[in-house]
Every structure is written in structure tokens, then in C-alpha cells.
Amino acid sequence: MQVREAMPTSPAPVSARADSALRMGRLTRVLLYLVAIVLSILWVVPSLWILLVSFKPQGSNVLNVASWFQAPYSVGNYVYAFTHAPILLWLLNSFLVALIVTVLVLLLSVLCAFPISQNRFPGRGLVVFLLALGLMVPGEALLIPFYLLFRSLHMLDGYGALILPSIAVPFGVLLVKQFFDGLSREYFEAARMDGCGVLRMIFMIAVPLARPALAALAIFTFLGSWNNFLWPYISITSPNVMTVPVGIPFFNSSYHTDYTLPATADVIVSIPVFIVYVLFQRHIIRGFAFSGLK
């Protein structure tokens, strides 16, 4: 169990790479470029095609390659999608739910992980065991109890149902705990001697030091919530409370033979995540690697 970084931060490995590059055979090199470029094209074509289709008027033949690069183009689909479905509301719901879930997961994980990592108290072993056990429970197995619980609380089809099941995740506590374990105990002992309260210790010392782990957890949690499908699909039925993953199939179900409007909805809901991805690509990929490797 070791924390690794997805990308080199110092320039040193680059020169080492350039060095070994010289020793790579020419044929291997050509093959590598060929494979990389062909695969990249294969990977990017579906997204690019959908982007193009979204700018084609409804009913146009989007399968004809020649027509891709010819007028007519139009933004009519975008106008139609925005005026005929609450797509902006779905985006806002997804964003708010993901934001609240992320903030709560970080807060709860930090508060719970700190004493487990730094203190010894009766029942500590039991708590760690319960957390490890919870790690093995697939969310898919809890759908029925969740459904009955939220139904009896009269909280189905609301934000509570979207947020509450996702905030107490053992994964977050264990990830943060592992990072806290790496911090020197003397640090906190010294702070305690100086009369520093435990909350100040957590938020002034531990949290700033744990920034890489918390950033990784935040990215992982936010995207997890943003893409959560099955439980929101079961619990949410009102179009106004829907998140993006539930809204998209709901929207698409009215357009079976037309590709342009579903494509437009896909593009609209992907633009925010895409911008965030482009801006923070390095951090996002590193965050995923960090969280995956624990």
C-alpha cells in the first residue's frame, strides 16, 4: 500500500526518457506512432461525430461522410433542447448534489480518520474492521433497503435521496487515514503541548498537509456522484429533480429515429465536465490513480 503519483513532477525522468528513446529501434518507433495515432482516432471519433451531429439540422443524413463538411449547420437543436427540456436544471442538480456530497465526504472523512490514525482508544480495531467490511459492500446490493428506507421517510424523489446514501463512504475515511498515518506523530504531540485544540490541529495542521490525498478524494467523489446512475434512476421520477445521468435517457426516450437532438443533449451536459477536464486534466488523472492505488 503505497501512494504513487501518476506523472513525474521533476524534469529528470524526461531526460532519462529521451536517452532511452535513442536506443529504441526505428521500426519500433514507427510502429508505436502508428498504433498511438490509429487508437487515438478510434477513441476520439465517437465524441467528435456526436459534436458534429449536434450542429446538423434535424432530419439531415448524418451518416453521409461527405455531408459532414458541408452546410447546412445550425444551432437550432441547442435552442430546441434548452426550450423543450430542463437540461440546465439537470446540470444544476447534478452540480449541487456532487458539490454537497464532495464537501460532506471530505469533512466526515477527515474528522473520522484523524482519531483513528493518531489516537489509540478502545474500539478502534472494531471501527477499522467495520470500515474494511463496508468497503466490500456493493451499492447495487442495497437498492431495496434504500428504497424502502427513503419511502418510509417520504424522501424519495428529492435531494435527500440523492445525497444521503453517498456521504458516509468507508473508502474516503480509509484513504485519508492512510495519508494521516504517514504524518509524524511528534508534530501533533508538539501542537498538543502548546495547548492546540484537536479541531485546530486537524484543520490547521493535518488538512493542509493532506492536500494531495484530499484533492484526489474530492475529484474521485465529485465525478462518482456526477456519473451516479442506478440509484438516482430508481429514486427520482420528477423531471425537475433529475440529475444529468437520469435526465439524458429520459430526454432521449422521445427521439428514437433522430440522432441530432440526443447528440445535442449529450454535448450540452458534457461541456462543463469537459472544460473542467481540460483545465485540471493532470490533477484529475493523478487523482484517479491515487484513489485507485490507495
Added chain:
Amino acid sequence: MVGVRKYMPSYLLMLPFLILYLLFTFYPIVRGFIISLQKFYVLGTKEFVGLANYNYLLHDSTFLSSVWHTVIFVVFSVPLLVIIPFCLALIVNAPIKGRKIYQAVFFLPMILGVSVVSSVWSAMLGNYGGLVDAVLNAIGIHQEINWTAQSTQLAWISVLAVTVWWTAGFNMVLYLAALQDIPKELYEAASLDGASGWAKTCFITLPSVKRVTILVVFLQFIASFNVFGQIFLLTGGGPAGATTTIVSYIYEKSFSEFLFGPGAAASYILFFILLIVSLIQLRLMSKTE
């Protein structure tokens, strides 16, 4: 009393998490098990029926075939989603121009989410002629193929292709992190000894990624076992139920037919299988420590 006062801050800090954890993880686990032993009636009354729901599942051909379909998906998707991401990681880790761009492109579908991915691929594979058919037409294969509904094999191939396109980037990133952890000195020493690039790959790279491979295999195993969204949205479990998996079965039983008892029992069987898999993983991981 001194002890209580000493430990109090620790307990208080953990309290908010633990309350929510008990309420939204442990209570549902226990409640789920109780439900799996009950029969629900339309009017809301329920009755204890012992293991009858489990017995029902063992004799329900739809459930048995959903288990079989899940196993098929796991058997095909796990190797694909280990080998392809490893190759992608090798490519983006190689000293070639634009490797950051290739990496971004391979990872991109991961951020899109299952609904957008399924929507994109419904158009790609479309029932009324998608882009894939159009490309096949252009290279001389003039046949209209209904990828997601025409035959069992084609439906599975579609689901596998979409899953690989969607999630390969995640495993690639895990491999990439492991590759960049290999000490460069190993490669330099091997080069001095005259080792070729392929020899270095076989004798340095492959042994070095053994641990991360165990991790990727198990993460993928669990993800594949829980497969639902892309199947539900692309094939709807069809043609004729041929792509119904365990989670689709749980969904159908519980939220279409509202038979909570058998649904909860199926959930518990899924939970139990994944628990065993996780325990095996922990054993293997601690052995390679």
C-alpha cells in the same frame, strides 16, 4: 471516568461519520437480509418465509441465466480491460511526441458517464443505421446490422466494445502510475548490457507491474460483476433477455415487478460473491507485499 474523558474527543470526532455509516450502510445491509427472508404482499403486509426466496431463485431460469450472462461478461471483459489498458499505458509512457494528448484522449470517455456513453453509442451502432454501419458500407460491406438487438453475440460484442471504450482509460491510469514508479536505473543498466527494447519490456516492465495487475484484475472483476447501466441503456437486456445480468435482474425484480423478497435475495447472493472475491484479493495482495 478518567478513561472516558481521555477518549471522548476521539469518539466525538468519529460520531457524525459513524451515525451516518450505520444508518446508510449497516442498517440497509441488515434490513436487506431480513427482506430477503420475507414475502411482500400488495397491501404492504409481509410474512417471514425463511429461505423460500433463495429457493425461488435457484429454480428461476431467468435468475440462473442472469448469473451465467454475468459470468460470460466477466470472463471476456476482465482480460480485455487488463490487456488493452496495459498496452495503452505502454504507449503513453513511451518517449513519443504527443503522449499527453493520447493519454487525454484515452481517458476522456471516463468523465462522460454511463448515460452519455450509452447515448453516443446508440447513435454509433444505431438501430436505423449508425456510424459503424456507415463506415462498413463505405469499405464495401453493404449490410444493415442491428448491433444491439439482432443476435446474442452481436449484442455482447457491442456491450464489450462500449465498456472497453468507456473504462479502459481508468485502468490505463493505474498502470501508468505503476510504470512511472519503475526505477529508471533498471532500464539504463539493462541498456548497458545490450538489452533490446522488447527484452526490457519483458524482463523489467512485466515483472514490475505484477502487483498493480492484481489490483486492476480485482477492481475490474468487481466492476464487471456489477455491470448494469450500459446494458440497460443499450440493449435493454435483449435480445430476448440474452444480456440480462445479475444487477439487471435485481432491478427488474425489485422495481418493475416489485417483488422485493427475491430481489433482496439476489442482492445478497451478489454481495456474497463479491465478498469472497474481495477476500481472495486481500490474500493475494498481502502475499505480494
